[in-house]
Amino acid sequence: MLQEIAEQPAALEKTITEERSKVERLGQFLRKRGVNLIVLVARGSSDNAALFGRYLLETMTGIPVSLSAPSVHTLYNAKLKLQGALVIGVSQSGEGEDINRVLENCRHAGAYTVGITNEADSTMTGVVDETLLMHGGRERSVAATKTFTGQMMLFHMLAHSLGEANTSSNNTNVRLAFEAIPEWTNRALALRPQIERLVERYVFMENCVVVGRGLLYANAYELALKLMETCYVVAERFSSADFLHGPLAMVERHFPVILFAAPGRTSESAKILLERLQELHADTLTITGDAELAKLSTRSIALPNEIDEFHAAIPYIVPGQLFAALLADAKGLNPDAPRSLSKVTRTL
Amino acid sequence: MLQEIAEQPAALEKTITEERSKVERLGQFLRKRGVNLIVLVARGSSDNAALFGRYLLETMTGIPVSLSAPSVHTLYNAKLKLQGALVIGVSQSGEGEDINRVLENCRHAGAYTVGITNEADSTMTGVVDETLLMHGGRERSVAATKTFTGQMMLFHMLAHSLGEANTSSNNTNVRLAFEAIPEWTNRALALRPQIERLVERYVFMENCVVVGRGLLYANAYELALKLMETCYVVAERFSSADFLHGPLAMVERHFPVILFAAPGRTSESAKILLERLQELHADTLTITGDAELAKLSTRSIALPNEIDEFHAAIPYIVPGQLFAALLADAKGLNPDAPRSLSKVTRTL
Numbered sequence: 001m002l003q004e005i006a007e008q009p010a011a012l013e014k015t016i017t018e019e020r021s022k023v024e025r026l027g028q029f030l031r032k033r034g035v036n037l038i039v040l041v042a043r044g045s046s047d048n049a050a051l052f053g054r055y056l057l058e059t060m061t062g063i064p065v066s067l068s069a070p071s072v073h074t075l076y077n078a079k080l081k082l083q084g085a086l087v088i089g090v091s092q093s094g095e096g097e098d099i100n101r102v103l104e105n106c107r108h109a110g111a112y113t114v115g116i117t118n119e120a121d122s123t124m125t126g127v128v129d130e131t132l133l134m135h136g137g138r139e140r141s142v143a144a145t146k147t148f149t150g151q152m153m154l155f156h157m158l159a160h161s162l163g164e165a166n167t168s169s170n171n172t173n174v175r176l177a178f179e180a181i182p183e184w185t186n187r188a189l190a191l192r193p194q195i196e197r198l199v200e201r202y203v204f205m206e207n208c209v210v211v212g213r214g215l216l217y218a219n220a221y222e223l224a225l226k227l228m229e230t231c232y233v234v235a236e237r238f239s240s241a242d243f244l245h246g247p248l249a250m251v252e253r254h255f256p257v258i259l260f261a262a263p264g265r266t267s268e269s270a271k272i273l274l275e276r277l278q279e280l281h282a283d284t285l286t287i288t289g290d291a292e293l294a295k296l297s298t299r300s301i302a303l304p305n306e307i308d309e310f311h312a313a314i315p316y317i318v319p320g321q322l323f324a325a326l327l328a329d330a331k332g333l334n335p336d337a338p339r340s341l342s343k344v345t346r347t348l
Numbered sequence: 349m350l351q352e353i354a355e356q357p358a359a360l361e362k363t364i365t366e367e368r369s370k371v372e373r374l375g376q377f378l379r380k381r382g383v384n385l386i387v388l389v390a391r392g393s394s395d396n397a398a399l400f401g402r403y404l405l406e407t408m409t410g411i412p413v414s415l416s417a418p419s420v421h422t423l424y425n426a427k428l429k430l431q432g433a434l435v436i437g438v439s440q441s442g443e444g445e446d447i448n449r450v451l452e453n454c455r456h457a458g459a460y461t462v463g464i465t466n467e468a469d470s471t472m473t474g475v476v477d478e479t480l481l482m483h484g485g486r487e488r489s490v491a492a493t494k495t496f497t498g499q500m501m502l503f504h505m506l507a508h509s510l511g512e513a514n515t516s517s518n519n520t521n522v523r524l525a526f527e528a529i530p531e532w533t534n535r536a537l538a539l540r541p542q543i544e545r546l547v548e549r550y551v552f553m554e555n556c557v558v559v560g561r562g563l564l565y566a567n568a569y570e571l572a573l574k575l576m577e578t579c580y581v582v583a584e585r586f587s588s589a590d591f592l593h594g595p596l597a598m599v600e601r602h603f604p605v606i607l608f609a610a611p612g613r614t615s616e617s618a619k620i621l622l623e624r625l626q627e628l629h630a631d632t633l634t635i636t637g638d639a640e641l642a643k644l645s646t647r648s649i650a651l652p653n654e655i656d657e658f659h660a661a662i663p664y665i666v667p668g669q670l671f672a673a674l675l676a677d678a679k680g681l682n683p684d685a686p687r688s689l690s691k692v693t694r695t696l
Contacts, residue, residue: 036429037385037412044593055417059424064385064433066414069403070589071562075613076407081384085412098589143594207555207582214419229594234555234582241418241446245392246491246577249686265423280688338597340628 001141001230001325001335005318009186011136011146012153012314016179018135019157026114026130027161033112035086035162041068041102042090045144045225046116049151050090052218052313056155059215060163060176070098073105082111088158089115092139092147094122103127116154118147132158141336143230145321148222149185149314153178156311174310181314184307188318191301192326195319198285198299199327207234208256211243213269215309216260219317223258226324230335233327240266240273253281259297260316261288264309271296287319349489349578349673349683353666357534359484359494360501360662364527366483367505374462374478375509381460383434383510389416389450390438393492393573394464397499398438400566400661404503407563408511408524418446421453430459436506437463440487440495442470451475464502466495480506489684491578493669496570497533497662501526504659522658529662532655536666539649540674543667546633546647547675555582556604559591561617563657564608567665571606574672578683581675588614588621601629607645608664609636612657619644635667 038057040050047067054065068087072078087106089099094117104127107113115128118139125131134150156178163176208227212220217239224237238247240259251257257277261270267290274296277284286297289307294300301319303312328335386405388398395415402413416435420426435454437447442465452475455461463476466487473479482498504526511524556575560568565587572585586595588607599605605625609618615638622644625632634645637655642648649667651660676683 036432037414039412043590047590047593055420055424058417058420058428059426062427062429064387064414064428064430066385066412069406069562069565071565071587071614072403072406075562075617076403078407079410080406080412081410082412084384209582214417214423217417217419225594229597232598232600234557234584234598236582236584239419242391242395246573246686246689248688249577250580250582251688252580266419269423276688338594340596340599340624341594 001143001145004139004141004146005321005325006189007136008146008149008318009182009189011134011150012182012185014135015150015153016157016182019132019154023132023154023157023161027158030086030112030162034084035063036084038063038065039068039082039085039087039106039111040065040090041070041087041099043070043096043099045148045222046090046092046151048218048222048225049148049155051221052152052215053155055215055217056159057162060159060174068102070102073102074098080106080109082106082109085111087111087113089113089124089128090151091124092118092144094119094124100124100127116151118150142338142341143226143335149317152314153181156181176310178311181311184304184311184315185318187304188315191319192322195301195322196326199323199330202256202327203330205233205256208258209236209238209243209247210258211238211240211273212260213240213266215313216262216266216316219260219313219320222317223320223324226321229338229341230324230328231331231333240269243273248276251277251280251282255282257282257284259284259286261286261290261293262307262309262312262316263290263305266309267293287316349491349493352487352489352494353669353673354537355484356494356497356666357530357537359482359498360530360533362483363498363501364505364530367480367502371480371502371505371509375506378434378460378510382432383411384432386411386413387416387430387433387435387454387459388413388438389418389435389447391418391444391447393496393570394438394440394499396566396570396573397496397503399569400500400563401503403563403565404507405510408507408522416450418450421450422446428454428457430454430457433459435459435461437461437472437476438499439472440466440492442467442472448472448475464499466498490686490689491574491683497665500662501529504529524658526659529659532652532659532663533666535652536663539667540670543649543670544674547671547678550604550675551678553581553604556606557584557586557591557595558606559586559588559621560608561588561614563661564610564614564664567608567661567668570665571668571672574669577686577689578672578676579679579681588617591621596624599625599628599630602631604631604633607632607634609634609638609641610655610657610660610664611638611653614657615641635664
């Protein structure tokens, strides 16, 4: 897992180089065709990448996005009206049976289908109209890392390409400069020695809450999943807004909360949450490039301030991945082979 | 909270009587107008009701549903393309600022907007094109119960009315007989003495996982939220499919898992999960009308077998509500006034 985490800058670089022209052509084609709805279909870590894709695509293209509920298709056999829809399946292996079944259903219903996968010869590539590939090589650890950031990179590229004609359709005035992300990811990797020292403090943590918002909401899901599968920590995940609606009651003195917060439009809500958590004497660990937020936290992991929230998801998940892998190691667990799991999970 | 739980059959009955003709007219109007997308906007318990609405509406009407990400509107100011969309806001108080802001945005973008609320004179009712009301009276407990099932009832009625012309558009061949639900809810209330004895066993439970699938997936979210806010238990929530993708690694001998499973199309996946959990020596509590699933569980709470999964969400959440309220009581906590919370949470 640690080796695959370290491979990410090169893997991301390669994905940009190899897929760039294909994604640009796809974006052109789809803009011409017209897309009135984007549906994302995934499970596990891929579903967390899709959650990120949802925020980025809606914000950058103005096209509404729905995260698919596979059982609506696979168990209830509903036939959805999907004329004009773009349906994107995300699967590391391309062998998730339920995901592929949903993609087939949607294609039948008139949707244009795209697969995002690591395997060029998978079942998924045979099912969809177009495939986008991650180029980081086979992933051996059960805990997904480089395929997760590869999927997020393809969402950046697709949002850029699909949204190109649409910068006026949103008020973000943001142009995605995804080419900078591999280098920022590299800088995030330099945090490893600091995180190696830090994890000792969390060796006996049994449960925690991971919080993120907006474009970093999916990071909370992904770190929580990594903590569950590699460290066996009962890790909840919330947006900072949802966390205040009820779950906050769980927080007692010393309760651990891990927060992702990049400088930008979500900073204010992160600040409000951290102040509230300070009153409750919670134990907070903030992954942030914002010095003020770091100061409000019990501990923090500092990322470069210049990484804005539209480009933060990938570099910010790296300290999370390192935290989970190194904490597993400190606990004497093997993060590459979590108990009870195998690399491809088959569900319907 | 216990009193409001007990009021639910009468409240549901009243909601059916008072709103029935309005919902039917609304369904007729929307079928004529044409709806290509339904967007649901909510937070907290209302968001759990929306999650249920998502499965029911997609299955019964074939119209794709998206659960809104409020921050896309409130923080990133994205303007979504929503011509032809039906946008439904769900809020007990009708005063959630972020929800109302999203509704305004969507109405501007050309969507038809509906509010589901308990307060006829709230800000929400002034923002939307049409309001559907719960009729159970003011809710005093911070933990939502009768407003939650009221919201779910209105989703049943709306799915029935919107889907009426569409029974051929899905393969479910199900007609919603929501009139039976108040009586089934009444029968679920009779489980109280059994649950009162049962909760003693869970007084020292610090964390747990709650699982549901398909039309009962939202019940897992809602019970987990109730356990977090009234019992301060760190309660995770998953679909049985997602649970197998990673989080299963957390499960060690005696780990508590609570499962909702109604007889029907999700039974098979519940069975697979329970068998896997038996191998891992987990401690399972299953809320089910299926005797075979009950037999595979460490403990179970039995609902009438005749309640099929399309009508199960409301009667099945009742034992969950009772479990949370009575467990809080057994722990010496006051479920009506969870620490750190107030009835209306303001977030942007």
